Every structure is written in structure tokens, then in C-alpha cells.
Amino acid sequence: xxxxxxxxxGQYAALLAYLVFLAFPFLxxxxxxxxxxxxxxxxxxxxxxxxxxxxxxxxxxxxQPLLDAALNSLxxxxxxxxIAVLIATPMAYVMARHRTRLAKAATGWVVVSQAFPFVxxxxxxxxxxxxxxxxxxxPGLVMVYVVWALPFALxxxxxxxxxxxxxxxxxxxxxxxxxxxxxxxxTAPLLAPGIVATALFAFISAWNEFFFALVLLKTPxxxxxxxxxxxxxxxxxxxxxxxxxxxxxxxTLPSLLVFALIQKRITxxxxxGAVKS
Amino acid sequence: xxxxxxxxxxxGLLFAAASGCSGDGGGSxxxxxxxxxxxxxxxxxSVDANxxxxxxxxxxxxxxxxxxxxxxxxxxHDQLLTxxxxxxxxxxxxxxxxxxxxxxxxxxxxxLRGLLSERLKSDIPxxxxxxxxxxxxxxxxxFLQEPRVLIANAEWLEKSGVRIPTPEKPWSWGEFxxxxxxxxxxxxxxxxxxxxKEPVSATLNLSLSTGGQLFHRxxxxxxxxxxxxxxxxxxxxxxxxxxxxxxxxxxxxxxxGSDTLPGFFGGKxxxxxxxxxxxxxxxxxxxxxxxxxxxxxxAGADGLAQGVSPQTLSVAQDSPHKKEAAAFVDxxxxxxxxxxxxxxxxxxxxxxxxxxxxxxxxxxxGWAVGAGLAGRLRSAPAQSVRGYPEWKDKVATPAFQEYYSxxxxxxxxxxxxxxxxxxxLARYQR
Numbered sequence: 001x002x003x004x005x006x007x008x009x010g011q012y013a014a015l016l017a018y019l020v021f022l023a024f025p026f027l028x029x030x031x032x033x034x035x036x037x038x039x040x041x042x043x044x045x046x047x048x049x050x051x052x053x054x055x056x057x058x059x060x061x062x063x064q065p066l067l068d069a070a071l072n073s074l075x076x077x078x079x080x081x082x083i084a085v086l087i088a089t090p091m092a093y094v095m096a097r098h099r100t101r102l103a104k105a106a107t108g109w110v111v112v113s114q115a116f117p118f119v120x121x122x123x124x125x126x127x128x129x130x131x132x133x134x135x136x137x138x139p140g141l142v143m144v145y146v147v148w149a150l151p152f153a154l155x156x157x158x159x160x161x162x163x164x165x166x167x168x169x170x171x172x173x174x175x176x177x178x179x180x181x182x183x184x185x186x187t188a189p190l191l192a193p194g195i196v197a198t199a200l201f202a203f204i205s206a207w208n209e210f211f212f213a214l215v216l217l218k219t220p221x222x223x224x225x226x227x228x229x230x231x232x233x234x235x236x237x238x239x240x241x242x243x244x245x246x247x248x249x250x251x252t253l254p255s256l257l258v259f260a261l262i263q264k265r266i267t268x269x270x271x272x273g274a275v276k277s
Numbered sequence: 278x279x280x281x282x283x284x285x286x287x288x289g290l291l292f293a294a295a296s297g298c299s300g301d302g303g304g305s306x307x308x309x310x311x312x313x314x315x316x317x318x319x320x321x322x323s324v325d326a327n328x329x330x331x332x333x334x335x336x337x338x339x340x341x342x343x344x345x346x347x348x349x350x351x352x353x354h355d356q357l358l359t360x361x362x363x364x365x366x367x368x369x370x371x372x373x374x375x376x377x378x379x380x381x382x383x384x385x386x387x388x389l390r391g392l393l394s395e396r397l398k399s400d401i402p403x404x405x406x407x408x409x410x411x412x413x414x415x416x417x418x419x420f421l422q423e424p425r426v427l428i429a430n431a432e433w434l435e436k437s438g439v440r441i442p443t444p445e446k447p448w449s450w451g452e453f454x455x456x457x458x459x460x461x462x463x464x465x466x467x468x469x470x471x472x473x474k475e476p477v478s479a480t481l482n483l484s485l486s487t488g489g490q491l492f493h494r495x496x497x498x499x500x501x502x503x504x505x506x507x508x509x510x511x512x513x514x515x516x517x518x519x520x521x522x523x524x525x526x527x528x529x530x531x532x533x534g535s536d537t538l539p540g541f542f543g544g545k546x547x548x549x550x551x552x553x554x555x556x557x558x559x560x561x562x563x564x565x566x567x568x569x570x571x572x573x574x575x576a577g578a579d580g581l582a583q584g585v586s587p588q589t590l591s592v593a594q595d596s597p598h599k600k601e602a603a604a605f606v607d608x609x610x611x612x613x614x615x616x617x618x619x620x621x622x623x624x625x626x627x628x629x630x631x632x633x634x635x636x637x638x639x640x641x642x643g644w645a646v647g648a649g650l651a652g653r654l655r656s657a658p659a660q661s662v663r664g665y666p667e668w669k670d671k672v673a674t675p676a677f678q679e680y681y682s683x684x685x686x687x688x689x690x691x692x693x694x695x696x697x698x699x700x701x702l703a704r705y706q707r
Contacts (some may be wrong), residue, residue: 041562043543063321119355126363135365214352215359218313218367219344230349234319234477235373238535238558 026252032165032245033057039243056242058248060232066220066247069228073207075138075256076224080145081203084153085195087146092157097166107158110151118211126215135219146213149202156201160194161187196262204255225251308340312605315352315367317588320557323621330617334608338697341601343369351577359592361385368596369605374408374419375436375478375586378661381416387413387592392603397610408587413698421624424583424650425483427469427572427644429662433547434570438611443651444573444581450487451512453575457524459689460547468524468682470513470546472537476530476677477669481658482584484511487577491694492662499706500662502698504691510577512680513687520683530681542567550574553647555621560642573650581650586658587627613619615678625651664705672697 024123034052095103134140147165164187217223232244318327320382326335331345346367354376360366407552409417425521440449457468473479487507494500518525528539541549542564573581592602615631625647626632632651659665676693679685
């Protein structure tokens with residue numbers, strides 16, 4: 001009994017240590033965002049700023065078009081998430097329910113495509129988008145993000161579809177429901193948490209993406225947040241640390257908000273994906 | 278039916294691709310030219326200075342509109358490479374001279390020799406032009422540069438009674454080692470802290486003062502590496518400060534310049550070798566009452582000579598308006614404008630006329646010391662050596678890091694830099 005209690009205490013301690021480890025960068029970022037320059041250069045840094053200031057936020061907004069960049073990021077990330085899910089869901093359904101050779105080959109290709117480095121595809125992609133007059137346009141960037149998110153979204157969704165028992169669809173068919181009715185009324189609600197989790201994945205990866213946005217967006221008014229954040233960095237890694245931390249803190253907020261709002265659905269989605277019929 | 282849809286879709290895409298091939302070349306129907314100027318300015322004063330200059334140009338030149346585009350140092354090489362390949366590069370490009378070689382040899386940058394005014398050509402010294410000369414062409418205008426200096430805790434130095442060096446009477450490397458030893462107490466206080474996250478360029482650039490060249494171009498035009506006694510002075514000084522005298526902490530060897538500032542302000546280190554522009558961070562972050570000063574880096578057999586890779590302005594080879602772009606560069610680098618840019622970036626201008634400006638000769642914040650060093654700045658030794666980036670990353674960086682931390686001796690350092698290094702360079706010079 002005592003051994004079990006000790007084991008449990010150890011588990012909690014490990015969990016707590018892990019949570020602290022995960023939270024550390026974010027908490028330090030928040031702390032830095034509110035510190036004046038002299039505290040940033042202190043040999044004995046403190047968690048709580050001694051003289052908290054909003055100057056870093058003011059400076060960040062003064063120097064860079066953060067709101068425009070946030071809006072661009074939001075449009076790109078939401079667009080990518082919605083379109084990726086709309087395309088991936090029916091594809092995933094087909095791949096999960098009809099295990100043909102083609103579906104297997106497609107799955108293999110999806111996995112392999114994840115191994116392509118960005119630099120390998122960026123120049124051909126750039127040329128294609130240029131010819132389509134989609135350089136320096138957020139819709140062009142959305143297209144790239146959709147293509148980039150699709151393989152993994154598809155892979156995730158196939159797992160979720162497989163977790164929905166095919167017997168339920170068969171039972172609905174026996175009860176007289178047509179294919180569309182079965183998909184809309186039976187499969188879709190069960191698949192919803194998985195779709196939300198997949199959309200969230202696509203959203204976060206597009207929200208944080210830097211390289212494509214850097215190369216494809218030319219003018220300041222089109223740039224996204226990750227690109228604008230690098231404008232606080234100088235040569236050889238020198239940084240305007242206060243405003244950078246303030247801007248980075250603001251950039252993390254939407255992801256946190258989205259997570260907080262749909263946390264329950266994600267958990268449900270993950271569990272659904274984990275269960276095999 | 279399905280096939281017909283597919284055919285229509287493919288045809289549509291091909292049409293769109295074909296129609297997208299024609300660009301407008303930066304011109305417009307009313308004859309107004311638009312030039313894109315990608316700047317890497319990042320500090321507020323510097324961005325403001327650049328934007329103001331663009332505004333002034335646009336006000337004075339209604340027919341040639343310059344559009345300011347913000348770039349970033351962190352990713353400029355990849356971003357430019359893609360833009361060049363895609364034919365979408367900005368007309369006027371801000372970069373550093375050590376990043377230009379590949380672009381120049383790749384034919385992406387315009388040769389500026391016939392485009393620049395005589396005033397600009399003669400205002401910038403030949404030693405600065407050498408940093409942007411590749412083969413027969415000149416592919417950028419060097420306009421801002423920074424020497425590595427010693428930022429010192431003035432109170433500490435004054436109390437210790439050591440001789441304070443000036444550009445006229447600098448410390449020798451031997452004297453520097455003795456002084457840092459004297460300033461250390463062996464109990465957590467060090468005479469110097471070396472931030473050597475990027476050990477290669479720091480070592481090579483400082484080694485010019487002792488006559489170190491490392492890269493030697495032979496009669497056949499090929500570059501070979503030699504590590505002579507002159508090349509060993511600076512590395513050996515640093516190595517001995519860390520490993521023999523304990524006058525420099527080993528813990529900062531992997532740090533960037535900014536990382537050492539808290540220890541400097543906290544009184545752990547008497548001096549930190551940093552780029553001249555770090556003064557801006559020091560002004561911002563130093564605790565109230567902290568007394569600091571700028572000292573020249575130590576001198577060797579070749580005096581205060583030091584390697585630099587200046588910031589540059591180039592014109593894209595694909596730009597349809599090279600003459601206008603060069604005119605804008607000329608405007609941006611008028612002496613009074615060069616001073617504004619230099620003050621904004623806390624760096625030194627390359628232009629002789631700008632360098633004479635009283636604002637850059639003041640004792641405040643060590644400007645005068647920097648200006649006193651300007652005449653000794655040379656092209657960084659590895660500037661135009663093809664294969665240098667690979668040698669630096671794969672061979673030299675780990676070798677210097679291990680040497681400075683005491684893991685290997687100077688013999689092994691020499692062996693790796695020379696033997697492994699020449700194998701790397703040979704691949705680029707076949």
C-alpha cells in the first residue's frame with residue numbers, strides 16, 4: 001500500500017516537473033515582455049518584473065504593423081484550416097472505408113511527402129505561384145498551407161474515421177437511411193471532435209509557419225506575424241528583446257485562446273482517434 | 278464528363294501560368310518608375326532614418342517612386358536566393374558583404390562599375406570597395422561597418438590603475454593578456470569575457486592585427502589555408518586566458534554578445550569584446566550610474582588592422598531600372614545621409630566625408646574611438662573565398678570551440694583547420 005502511494009507521489013512529482021518544464025518558456029516570455037530594458041540586462045533576473053512596464057508593447061506596435069500582420073496570419077491560418085479539413089475529410093473517409101491498393105499507395109505517399117524539406121520545394125513552388133500571379137498574396141499563401149497541411153490532416157482523419165464503427169453506418173442503412181443521410185446524421189457527428197482536432201493542427205501549423213510566408217510575401221502590408229517578429233532581430237542574433245518578447249507574447253495568445261475554447265472537443269477527438277473498432 | 282472537367286482545369290491552370298509570365302518591370306502607364314528597396318534596418322532609429330530618406334527621395338523624384346520593404350537579417354540569404362531564382366528580387370538590396378559572393382558569382386547582382394557616380398566612388402576608400410569586389414566586378418556599395426572593440430567597466434579599470442589604451446597607443450596582445458590576468462581575482466571576477474558563439478569570424482578578423490591571413494591565394498589563383506605563427510597569436514591568447522590564467526570564463530565561450538551583458542553590468546567581467554554597434558544595447562540596458570567606456574581591440578605586428586564585412590547596397594541584375602536604382606543608392610549615401618544611417622545603426626560609415634562629421638567624432642559613447650579605428654578596417658580574410666561557409670561550419674567552428682575550451686591543443690587545431698580545411702576548399706576550386 002505504502003509502495004503504491006510512493007509510486008503515485010513520484011508520478012505526480014514527475015508530472016509537475018514536466019508541466020513546469022513546459023510552462024517555463026512561456027512564463028519567461030511573459031515576464032520579459034513586461035520588463036524595462038535595465039531589468040533585461042540584470043545579472044539577477046526576477047520572475048516578477050520589479051518595475052513592470054507596457055513600453056515594450058507600445059514600442060512593438062509603434063515599430064511594426066503587428067495588427068495587420070496578426071490579421072494576415074489569422075486569415076491565412078483560418079483559411080488553411082477550413083479548406084484543408086473540407087478537402088481532407090471526404091478523402092479520409094474513402095481511404096478509411098475502402099482499403100484498396102490505391103488507398104494504401106496514397107497513404108504511403110502521404111507519409112513520404114512529410115519528409116520533403118521546405119528548401120526542396122520552395123523554388124518550384126515560388127515559380128508556380130508567380131506564374132499564377134499569387135506571389136505576395138494571402139490567398140496564394142493559403143493554397144501553400146493547405147497543400148502542406150493536407151497529408152498530415154488526411155493521416156489524422158483516416159484514424160478518426162476508422163474509429164467510427166462501420167456497423168453503425170450499416171445499421172443506419174438497414175433502417176433505410178441513404179448514403180448522404182448516414183454520413184450527415186451518423187458519421188459526421190461522431191467524427192466532429194476529430195475534425196476539430198485536425199483543423200486545430202492545420203491552424204496552428206499555418207499560424208506559426210515562417211519560411212513560406214517570408215519568401216512568398218513581399219510587401220509589409222501582406223506579411224504575417226512570424227515574419228514581422230524577425231524584424232526585431234539584428235545581425236548575428238542581436239535582438240530588441242523587450243519589444244520582441246511583447247510581440248511574441250501577443251502572437252501566442254490566439255493559439256492559446258483557440259486551445260482553451262475547444263479543449264474538450266480536442267480531447268474527445270484524440271480519444272476517438274485512439275480507439276479501434 | 279469527368280475527363281472533360283479535368284482537361285478544362287488543366288487548361289485553365291496552364292493559361293493562368295502562361296499569362297502570369299509577363300511582368301510590368303516596375304513601370305506604369307503614366308511613365309512612373311517604381312523601385313523596391315529592401316532594407317535590413319531593424320533598430321528603431323535606423324528604420325526611421327531609412328524611411329525618412331525614402332520619403333525625401335520620393336518627394337524630390339515624382340517620376341521614380343521608391344517603395345520601402347522591410348527584410349530581416351535572420352533569413353535574408355534564403356529569401357533573396359528564392360527571389361532571385363523566381364525573378365522577383367527587390368531592385369535595391371541591403372545585405373552584408375560576406376553574403377554577396379555567391380550572389381555575385383551567380384549573376385544575380387548588377388556590376389555597379391558603370392552605374393555609380395564619381396563622387397561615391399572616390400568617397401569610399403579602396404580597402405572598403407575590396408569587400409564588394411568579386412572577380413572584375415563591383416557588386417555592392419559598402420556603406421556601414423563596425424570594428425570589434427573592448428567595452429570596459431571604466432570604474433574597475435580606473436581603480437586598477439592599468440594603462441588605458443587609445444587608438445594611438447593600443448594594448449599589444451601580450452599586454453592585454455597580462456592586464457586581464459591582473460584584473461581577475463580568481464574568485465568569480467574576470468578581466469575579460471569572450472562571447473564566442475561565432476568563433477571563426479571573430480578570430481580571423483582580429484588576427485589581421487597580428488598579420489594572420491590564414492587564406493593564401495597562390496599563383497594559380499587557388500586559395501589554400503596555412504596556419505602560421507601570426508595566425509596563432511589571437512587564438513592562443515584567448516585559449517590561455519580561459520585555460521591557463523583563468524582570466525576569462527569558459528562559460529561565455531558559447532554565448533552571443535548580448536548574453537554576456539548581464540555579467541558585465543553585474544561586475545563579473547571587466548571587459549567584453551563586442552561589435553561597435555552593441556553600444557546601443559549598453560546605453561539601453563546598463564544600470565543607472567554604470568560607467569563604461571570603449572577601448573580599441575589589442576594591436577599586433579600589423580597594428581590595429583581588423584577584418585570587417587560592411588553592410589552593402591546592391592542592385593539586382595534583373596532590375597529593369599538599374600540606373601535609377603543606382604541614383605537612389607547615390608542619394609542614400611550622400612555624406613549627410615550616410616551620417617544619419619550610421620547614427621541610426623550605431624555603426625561607422627565607410628565614406629570619408631561622412632566620417633569627418635562631428636557627430637561621429639564625439640567622445641560620448643565611444644564614437645571617437647570607433648572613428649579612430651575606421652582607417653584600419655580591412656576586408657575580412659575569408660570574404661571572397663568560395664567554400665568558406667562550409668569550412669566555417671564543418672571544420673573551423675568545432676575546431677576553435679574545442680581549442681578555446683581546452684579540449685584540444687594548438688597542434689590539433691592547426692591540423693584540422695589546414696588539412697580538413699584544404700580538402701573542403703579543394704572541392705570548390707576544381
